[in-house]
């Protein structure tokens with residue numbers, strides 16, 4: 001029998017989920033007694049080669065988090081899977097020895113119909129994280145906007161560019177794309193006449209513009225060598241898109257995505273890291289230059305955390321900000337108001353005073 005292996009490109013999304021979810025659960029779990037995780041396109045729990053899929057990975061991470069909270073936290077994990085056999089396998093794959101406060105439910109349902117009903121059942125204000133990982137079309141944009149309109153609710157979306165791209169110009173799939181957008185305006189957009197990267201970039205920008213989230217981060221994932229696609233290493237397979245309305249969620253996801261990227265700062269993942277599409281890694285010097293232009297000499301006072309939040313769209317993570325501010329401090333361009341007990345280092349709540357121009 002053919003043994004399937006979990007492809008490198010599939011591992012990328014699972015690694016991001018696996019790293020982000022515990023941090024999300026720890027932060028929100030310290031302020032809320034119940035958290036909800038919804039895996040909208042759950043699969044069978046395991047891949048055919050035996051590797052753990054998103055459901056089993058999440059259950060393990062949720063179990064660890066609950067243990068750390070000594071059961072003062074309840075996590076509800078909801079799996080939605082349309083395929084009857086996969087849903088059956090998923091039920092069978094769920095460990096039998098889960099703690100009391102880890103509640104799991106598997107629904108053999110179509111996520112498109114089921115998720116709107118589920119939203120009515122989850123109390124507003126209860127933190128919730130929706131993972132949307134289809135083979136092709138995701139939940140519709142109107143349903144995703146319904147999710148995003150709720151407080152403390154975020155989405156990690158797998159946007160299957162290669163599958164959607166095949167459908168864009170096919171008259172037989174036009175209705176399905178209408179359904180995805182919730183309208184037919186997409187058909188007249190410039191990406192429909194564009195080619196290759198221009199088409200891809202314009203489409204992704206347009207798609208993101210339709211989503212009502214304040215913070216949108218994208219992580220580009222190219223084909224794996226195992227996909228055996230001609231020129232695949234520089235072609236996009238999918239984008240992982242994180243949608244949230246809280247700056248701390250975006251900053252946290254940025255740290256996670258960066259650590260899994262090609263260390264290029266483009267949040268671009270390839271299964272062949274030696275072949276990099278974008279040659280340059282954003283350098284700390286570029287951040288220093290940006291800060292010189294926008295902050296140095298302004299007389300502004302803000303905390304280190306506020307600075308990172310205000311500039312969240314820049315492709316830099318905490319370590320870069322740390323280096324840049326330390327250098328500017330050395331040059332006398334900023335002074336850092338540290339805590340009494342703190343001699344060095346920079347914490348999020350430390351105030352940065354950008355000196356005024358002499």
Ligand SMILES: C[S@@+](CC[C@H](N)C(=O)[O-])C[C@H]1O[C@@H](n2cnc3c(N)ncnc32)[C@H](O)[C@@H]1O
Nearest residue numbers: 041042043053054081082083110111133134135
């Ligand atoms: C890419 S797989 C999910 C893999 C899973 N996230 C993992 O990492 O283990 C997509 C799954 O969505 C299921 N699916 C497809 N259409 C669906 C729908 N409308 N509602 C719910 N599940 C669906 C498929 O049967 C398949 O199991």
